[in-house]
Each structure stands twice: as structure tokens, then as C-alpha cells.
Amino acid sequence: MERKSFQLGDIVQMKKPHPCGTNAWKVIRMGMDIRMKCTGCGHSVLLPRSRFEKRMKKVLEPSREEGKQDQS
Ligand SMILES: [Zn+2]
Numbered sequence: 001m002e003r004k005s006f007q008l009g010d011i012v013q014m015k016k017p018h019p020c021g022t023n024a025w026k027v028i029r030m031g032m033d034i035r036m037k038c039t040g041c042g043h044s045v046l047l048p049r050s051r052f053e054k055r056m057k058k059v060l061e062p063s064r065e066e067g068k069q070d071q072s
Contacts, residue, residue, distance in 0.1 A: 009063030014055050
């Protein structure tokens with residue numbers, strides 16, 4: 001089974017687009033609830049994590065703050 005992973009700052013696509021026509025949301029808060037913001041109109045929505053995971057389709061653009069693995 002596919003496990004969805006996402007993190008703060010990711011741009012995600014949901015199964016259902018926002019009524020404004022945009023289907024790209026930025027994760028702006030993580031916790032028991034996930035707060036995401038529509039990148040089209042700026043509307044923000046708070047969803048319980050389980051609900052968010054069910055509705056999320058995929059990560060469109062991963063957050064760039066992925067870690068400090070770039071030490072050469
Ligand atoms: Zn919108």
C-alpha cells in the first residue's frame with residue numbers, strides 16, 4: 001500500500017479542486033489537524049489529519065526545507 005508523506009511547506013494536490021478552480025494547496029500547519037492554503041485564492045482550510053490524508057492525491061512540489069543532507 002502506498003503511504004502518503006507530506007510535510008510543512010509542501011504544495012499538494014487534492015482529489016477535489018477548490019471551487020475557485022485551483023487544485024494546489026500549501027501545507028501551512030501540521031499537527032493533529034492540517035491547515036492548508038489554496039494557492040489560487042488564498043483561502044485556508046483546517047482538516048483533521050486523517051481526513052486530509054484521504055483527500056490528498058499527491059505532492060506537487062515538495063518543500064525545499066527537506067533537510068541538511070547537502071554537506072559535501
Ligand atoms: Zn481557492
